Amino acid sequence: MTVAYALLGFLEEETRHGYDLKQAYDALFGAGRPVQFGQIYATLGRLERDGRIRLAAQEPGQGPERKRYEITAEGIDELHRWLSEPEAPEPHLQRTLFAKTVLALTTGRDAGAYLDAQRGAHLERMRELTALKTGADLATALLADFALFHLEADLRWIEQTRGRLDSLRQEVTR
């Protein structure tokens, strides 16, 4: 899922081949888990079908590696929407939150505003869980606590990152 938005982010900068996109993706998000070419080409195919990107140039010969893509206006809208919207607070968000922050930085958007919005969404969910605990039986309260501690861990990461955005911007845009 985040692969598609990462590709849109890279294509917003300039037109690229699948090969360059894989390099760019691995450099920012690969960390021990490089993305497969197959996934890049499949994602490009879907994005093209949905009108988010289009063929910019086709070099002589056959095969997906000869295609150079560009982002469409719809693609930019879709990327922008995703990057400005906080995620619904749920478990296992780390890859998505990280991807949004980095892509907001590499595409020159306001990553701080995104992180603040995400903080608001997380805190709202924590408020609901805290209210749920009031007067609840212990089992319910402990289950709510489980979710609260996880959301709090996300928020600590969000604050940590919020405090280091300038350094992170330098690192990911150089």
Next chain:
Amino acid sequence: MNDGIIDAKGLVKDFGTTKALRGVTLTIRGGEMVAIAGPSGAGKSTLLYCLSGILQPDWGTVTFAGRRLETLGEADRAALRRREFGFVFQFGQLVSELRAVDNVALPLVIDGVRRVEATHRALDWLERLGAADVARETPDELSGGEVQRVAIARALVTGPRVVFADEPTGALDSIAGDEVMTVLTEHARAQGITLVVVTHEPRVAAYMHREIVVRDGTVASREAVR
């Protein structure tokens, strides 16, 4: 908008060359529970002290229930703090020589309430906060959570309209912290008290209606009044 119990406009506060507050404007409504969050050194405590008249801002105004704090003399501001505000801090707030009940009764005694009456009301509040059994102990005999219950009783005993708390759970583990926040918000709600809590813990902020985030001496984000 000017329907707040507390209205702060353009607060600026420097400590030497450190700019602790760089122009903070906010409104807190009567009965609201507000968290003030933000990184270390952001100016949260300074803001709380300015809102509660402990510190005078270099610039800007604080209005409490229509009264401009900076127009009051030090004695009037002290009286206002004693009668209308309650305070809870992270630690170091109880008088170590006094028993818990006498600590709670202290603000009443200072305000001229007879000792018997003051002790009676102090005991009543300790009981409501689940700390009746430690009434006769001195602070060094109490756990961190008990100290905070006593501190909350002392903050509430005068019937304040606003309670200001600076990291009230900062010295507690998460179970004691939850208990303290539960009794604090429960009684604030029951008495219609406005609550302003500085905290860097999201789990504590989640007890409040909304959060104001301070970064680098300014309000970085605030949630809508609800």
